[in-house]
Amino acid sequence: MSVKHPIIAITGSSGAGTSTVMQSFQHIFRREKINAQIVEGDSFHRYDRLSMRAEMKAQGEQGNVNFSHFGPEANLLEELQDLFVSYGKNGSGKVRKYLHDAAEAAPWQQEPGTFTPWQDIPAATDLMFYEGLHGAWSGDGIDIAAQVDLCVGVVPIINLEWIQKLHRDQKMRGYSQEAVVDTILRRMPDYVNHICSQFGRTHVNFQRVPIVDTSNPFIARDIPSADESMVVIRFANPKGIDFQYLINMLHGSMMTRPNTLVVPGGKMGLAMQMIFTPMVLRLMDQKRRA
Numbered sequence: 001m002s003v004k005h006p007i008i009a010i011t012g013s014s015g016a017g018t019s020t021v022m023q024s025f026q027h028i029f030r031r032e033k034i035n036a037q038i039v040e041g042d043s044f045h046r047y048d049r050l051s052m053r054a055e056m057k058a059q060g061e062q063g064n065v066n067f068s069h070f071g072p073e074a075n076l077l078e079e080l081q082d083l084f085v086s087y088g089k090n091g092s093g094k095v096r097k098y099l100h101d102a103a104e105a106a107p108w109q110q111e112p113g114t115f116t117p118w119q120d121i122p123a124a125t126d127l128m129f130y131e132g133l134h135g136a137w138s139g140d141g142i143d144i145a146a147q148v149d150l151c152v153g154v155v156p157i158i159n160l161e162w163i164q165k166l167h168r169d170q171k172m173r174g175y176s177q178e179a180v181v182d183t184i185l186r187r188m189p190d191y192v193n194h195i196c197s198q199f200g201r202t203h204v205n206f207q208r209v210p211i212v213d214t215s216n217p218f219i220a221r222d223i224p225s226a227d228e229s230m231v232v233i234r235f236a237n238p239k240g241i242d243f244q245y246l247i248n249m250l251h252g253s254m255m256t257r258p259n260t261l262v263v264p265g266g267k268m269g270l271a272m273q274m275i276f277t278p279m280v281l282r283l284m285d286q287k288r289r290a
Helices: 018-031 049-061 077-090 102-108 158-171 177-200 243-249 265-289
Strands: 007-011 036-040 127-132 150-154 204-210 229-235 254-257 260-264
Touching (some): 007 077, 018 150, 018 265, 150 265, 158 177, 243 265
Parallel strands (some): 036 127
Antiparallel strands (some): 229 260
16 A cells, blocks of 8 residues: 555456446546556456467366466466555556457557557556456465555446346357356356455445346346446445435435445446545545655
């Protein structure tokens, strides 16, 4: 953790909605004129797309049928920790991008599924913002969570997460349902061991809960909309959170535990703005005072 060079991390699995949270923070950064260094978790995968397929095949032949991006072996977690430590000390470090599709790859004249070269972080950024799978990871002598000043978990209930992944991978990536289900099953051990545990280290968790039937996610025709959901917001340390103000401003919200607020799904973005704006401004004020 660092006062002069704060780090915010959003952690959650693929299809969990971390990109939505990222958009909310970008609104805050733009409105408050904060120059944030964005770090994509995918850029710290160990293998590019083709190499990952080859490694999965090799691991399978060795009996490891559960090798996935969720686990530490497929990621550069020590390098990610080094980046956070370096940035926290003096605002420096090296980053790269993972080029997901042809549109992202075209400016670099590279193939989709590859990484750009490592580059130094520009000078004089106000804070670092990470979005990916391992923002609160800890284990094997690595403690990424300890380097983060504000860590947010995004974790819909598992059936909703599966529905979102099924729809995204089938409609946007052209995968069959059988292929997506195989991926879900293959990643499950790493999900349990390396993703779930992170949500006990976050400062705030957002969990979207559908209020429609998702009992069989594999036959769901639509992703439950925001208006068909509630969002459970859990604060690790509720001290300083004005729950009464939030309840008054977020119509239809309620408290279910002393550290837990539940809001209508359609108000998730507004809730994020109201909760995180003062937290980000507090980090920036501490930075200026330092």
